[in-house]
Amino acid sequence: MLAEPHPSKPPQPASVATPARHIDSATLLGPRGEVFIVHQQQVYRLRVTAQGKLILTK
Secondary structure: OOOOOOOOOOOOOHHHHOOOOOOOHHHHHOOOOEEEEEEOOEEEEEEEOOOOOEEEEO
């Protein structure tokens, strides 16, 4: 028989327990306006376009 979760403490998603971080894009991208991100052994490039928008490419 499986134990039931405690009724007074329902499970919470991680996003509720830990608020998302806020990082200013200038801080993240640095003076070059780009940053390389490794995610699941894949490298992505996040950069600012000429129009001031963000673009993420693989």
